[in-house]
Amino acid sequence: MTIRYPNGKKYVPKAQAASRNKTDISFSNRGKTLEDELNETNEYYVSNGIAVIHKKPVPIQIVNVKYPARSAAVITEAYFRSPSTTDYNGVWEGKHIDFEAKETKNKTSFPLQNIHEHQVEHMKNVCKQQGIAFLIVKFSTLDRYFIVLYENFAKKWQRMIDGGRKSITLSEMEEISIEIKPGYRPRLDYLHALKENQITVETIERQEKL
């Protein structure tokens, strides 16, 4: 049975994810979800003392819980809530890191409907506090990954608000973002990509002025 989050994203239990990767004969990471890839990367960062970045748990509204004798509490009724912040955050060399990760099967553009308005508001607030806020977008059919800093994303978001297109085209994406070349360990070295592009205090100060 396929479990899906309200946004349609497939829910993959750990065990299943593992077994599926075993069937991945090519030894490439195709078929892995962006979440799997980022979790691996973040584990690598923590265990190597590079950064402390974690995915937040999925927000759930708990309605009913049962307490079977001699066993763990069981949640018997709960509902998914839409997140009010980004999915990932943490700290890296004194800087607060805050990002949302999104995957699209679309080959030509990234639909902005993938992002909640309150997540955009959150990223804006993070920038005002001199945190580094961005999106990581995966074009899964193209196997390409992009980091879009909030300051660049905000312009495209505003364009949609102003009645313009509701997506970021692939060519626009190439223009406004930093592409991550996937590797082996870590799988998606987005912090290295940020560093290479001098995404540091200056960026933050620039973002702050938004």
Place this chain on the structure above:
Amino acid sequence: MTIRYPNGKKYVPKAQAASRNKTDISFSNRGKTLEDELNETNEYYVSNGIAVIHKKPVPIQIVNVKYPARSAAVITEAYFRSPSTTDYNGVWEGKHIDFEAKETKNKTSFPLQNIHEHQVEHMKNVCKQQGIAFLIVKFSTLDRYFIVLYENFAKKWQRMIDGGRKSITLSEMEEISIEIKPGYRPRLDYLHALKENQITVETIERQEKL
């Protein structure tokens, strides 16, 4: 019916919490959970542009989800997972803030069993990345609140590891921590308390050496 987390902490649904506060005739915040007080404070911080700090959702292992026709997905089987990080984090004036909040009814000491070992490990890692990590401890029967910076907490934790006492006495707490005087808006101005005590980069650098 009383819902409890694995750590025995009572789960209070929003509605119930609200109604309970209405019965709080004294108009003091007695009876409010520390979580309620911190959420109010954090909402105040965000809406006043002071900081962006949020509580992380409770980590849940989802086992089964149903999809009733024409209505939201229902989680029909799930279990509480023990948190691998602290409950609260965010960014304040360029600094990464990371803390765990604990309440005790104990009048004389704070039992360390309230803290998970991996949470201590997490706080240590956050300090190494120059984040500000601490505990907020509420002695609910005394209505007193303390901020314990990781560097001070770590010594008491180590004492336990070394076979010493498994708690921090109230008098030790007064010594090693910053007391928060609860107010009206915000209820628990812990950032002001940190600022007053010059908990800034110097602290971070001190913590880093741990």
